[in-house]
Amino acid sequence: MATDAGGRTRRSSTGLTVGVAGLWLSIIVLLPLAAIAAQAFENGPAGFWDAITVPAALDTLGITVLVSVVVALVNVVFGVIIAWVLVRDDFPGKGFVNAIIDLPFALPTIVASLVLLSLYGPNSPVGIHLSATQPAVIIALTFVTLPFVVRQVQPVLMELDQSVEEAAAVLGASNRIIWMKIILPALLPSILTGAGLAFTRAIGEFGSVVLIGGNIPGKTQVASQYIQQQIEIDEPVDAAAVSVALLLIAFVALFVLRVISRVQTRREGSE
Structure with a gap:
């Protein structure tokens, strides 16, 4: 009982x-x-479709997705490199570098935009003028999304059994083969997760691009800025429609990456 x-x-x-x-x-x-x-959907499915297919909305959604994909890819490459260095290498100031990785999480994104504008704006101290360009938007979004990939990959790297890599090296495997056949498959699920998080954060980001991006329609205006513009001109339904479109894009991206990650995990388990 x-x-x-x-x-x-x-x-x-x-x-x-x-x-x-x-x-x-x-x-x-x-x-x-x-x-x-x-x-x-206040005006029905037809009204929703019209709101997201007007040229201005299509332009801003296209720019947002394009720069977010670039940001995710850049973060995958450099995020994995940074995670590798933090886990496998020892160097002076390693603890400090490890700590500042999370700085974009704590720093208000509008501050990041202001800092980047000071560095790459019209009065750039380094002579690089990127204000109101797509590269400026990419840099801003890369800054705020970098920790997602690093923090996803880092713990997986820490748990990898290096004896397997050493055994492969003893048997004559090159560094490239060890990376492609042993390390990358183990890291792939975490890399995909980090890339998905970076992408979805980038498509909804506002603060980090508000100053450095310039908000130029058809060139640097991202979806979050377009949504704000629609609210300011008293078009809340159109703003909501584009917001839902962003949600759908984010959901599809995360779903696809989750499926790929699960398939990869099962494949690793079966081997």
């Missing part, structure tokens, strides 16, 4: 926990998403 009672208590406790988690998730995530979706 005691065991049964204990089992019932544990099940009740689990049910309560799930209920609280579901309620909190609904309040914080699901209800706001439902509200923005309802507003986006």
Whole structure:
């Protein structure tokens, strides 16, 4: 009886926990998403489609996706390199470098935009003028999204068994073969997760590009700035429609990367 009672208590406790988690998730995530979706479709599916297919909306969505893909790819390359250096190499100031990786998480993004404008704006102290260009937008977004890849890859690298790499080297495998056949497959799920997080953060970013980007329609205006513009001209339905389009893009990107990561994980497990 005691065991049964204990089992019932544990099940009740689990049910309560799930209920609280579901309620909190609904309040914080699901209800706001439902509200923005309802507003986006206020004029029906045809109105939603018209709002996201006008030339200005298509331009801003295209620019946003393009620069976000570039940012994700750049962060994959340099994020993996930084994670590798932090895990496998020892050098003076390593602890400091490891600490500042998380700085973009703590720094207000508008401050990042101001710093980048001071560095690459019209009065650039280094003679590099990128203000109001797409490279400036890419740099700003790369700055705020770099930690996602580094912090996803770093713990996986720390857990890798280096004896396998050493054994492969003893057997004559080159560094390239060791990287491609042993290290990369193990890191791929975390790399994809980091890339997905970097991409989805980039497509919704506002503060870091608001000053350095210039907000030029058809050139540097990203979706978040377009949404703000629609609200300022009293077009909340159009703003909501573009917001939902961003949500759909982010969901599809994360879903595809999650599936690829799961397939890769299963393949590694079967081997």
